[in-house]
Amino acid sequence: MIVTEFPHYLNTANELRKHLIPRLETALGKFSKRNSAEVIQPVRTTVPLQKHSGFLGVMPCYMENDGILCTKLVSFYKRPAGSTLPSTQATVMLLDPEYGNVKVMDGEVITFMRTAAVSAISAKLLMRPDAEVLTILGTGKQAKSHYNVFTEIFQFKEVRVWSRSVDRADTFAGSLNGPVTVCKSVEEAVKGADIIVTVTRSTEPVLFGQWVKPGAHVTAVGACRPDWRELDDTLMKQAVVYVDSRESAMTESGDIILSGVEIFAEIGDVINGTKPACREKTTVFKSLGLGVEDAASAQLVYDKWKQC
Ligand SMILES: NC(=O)C1=CN([C@@H]2O[C@H](COP(=O)(O)OP(=O)(O)OC[C@H]3O[C@@H](n4cnc5c(N)ncnc54)[C@H](O)[C@@H]3O)[C@@H](O)[C@H]2O)C=CC1
Numbered sequence: 001m002i003v004t005e006f007p008h009y010l011n012t013a014n015e016l017r018k019h020l021i022p023r024l025e026t027a028l029g030k031f032s033k034r035n036s037a038e039v040i041q042p043v044r045t046t047v048p049l050q051k052h053s054g055f056l057g058v059m060p061c062y063m064e065n066d067g068i069l070c071t072k073l074v075s076f077y078k079r080p081a082g083s084t085l086p087s088t089q090a091t092v093m094l095l096d097p098e099y100g101n102v103k104v105m106d107g108e109v110i111t112f113m114r115t116a117a118v119s120a121i122s123a124k125l126l127m128r129p130d131a132e133v134l135t136i137l138g139t140g141k142q143a144k145s146h147y148n149v150f151t152e153i154f155q156f157k158e159v160r161v162w163s164r165s166v167d168r169a170d171t172f173a174g175s176l177n178g179p180v181t182v183c184k185s186v187e188e189a190v191k192g193a194d195i196i197v198t199v200t201r202s203t204e205p206v207l208f209g210q211w212v213k214p215g216a217h218v219t220a221v222g223a224c225r226p227d228w229r230e231l232d233d234t235l236m237k238q239a240v241v242y243v244d245s246r247e248s249a250m251t252e253s254g255d256i257i258l259s260g261v262e263i264f265a266e267i268g269d270v271i272n273g274t275k276p277a278c279r280e281k282t283t284v285f286k287s288l289g290l291g292v293e294d295a296a297s298a299q300l301v302y303d304k305w306k307q308c
């Protein structure tokens, strides 16, 4: 039996709060314990598609104690400015670990929702509790899922967005279910912001430390190649840096590798209580995206389907 296309299992507010976020927290906590009976998840294998300025990523994960076997194929591209082609496309396969057959196939919804939900977990742990202003840099697919998840989980007084094209930012603003302020520059968008989400395809820094309010939390979701950046060295050096996976960060993140900063903790360490959440300081959570996040989300889709 192959279960496909289950957006409604993952993207209602109730499912998000009661199921997706708790399952992701548990999975990230297990991942950070490095117990192979809990999680076996190698760093993504990435094949460059040089001719097409793209990459194919393969993301397997086995959670023996939970009986979850999953892999994702994800292609991602550097698209020229103004391109309407999707930059990220994914297929997630949940398999039966005993027989090897495929049980769930999806990709887009799981990738959009689990990435935003993991960012929300980082915000829950690292953002100041009195945060009022959320800024989103980028107006693509991840920007939309982050807007939806963040405004569902938290209460902000103001949400700001920035895109290189004001027209695209206006179109994005019009597609949302709530109010948003469109900003003309990154500096204007992030000034005084308590939490900043970077979800661009940029390969150069777009967010500079000199503009970031001390004590703000930055969730950096784009720039998943060792020579790609979204954040400048000043910001990286002034922040306490958290990652989803140390191995992934040291292999894939230009923001970490090129700035030479020390990683303070994995987000799973904070979930496990083995490292503190330095909320009072400026913090960066560098998200690369993990197979264990797809595995936990695909299993949730399957469990929900079985209940119907
Ligand atoms: N950490 C994770 O788990 C995941 C990360 N990603 C990454 O998130 C980023 C966004 O993904 P999608 O929303 O699917 O892409 P998208 O193509 O839908 O949106 C990308 C956004 O970045 C903007 N952009 C492109 N080049 C830029 C530049 N040079 N400077 C500033 N903005 C620029 C585009 O105008 C658009 O608003 C990508 O880098 C992708 O690889 C995607 C999935 C999971």
Ligand SMILES: O=C([O-])C1=[NH+]CCC1
Binding pocket: 074, 076, 088, 090, 111, 224, 288, 289, 290
């Ligand atoms: O985890 C993921 O799906 C991805 N991370 C970077 C591009 C896609």
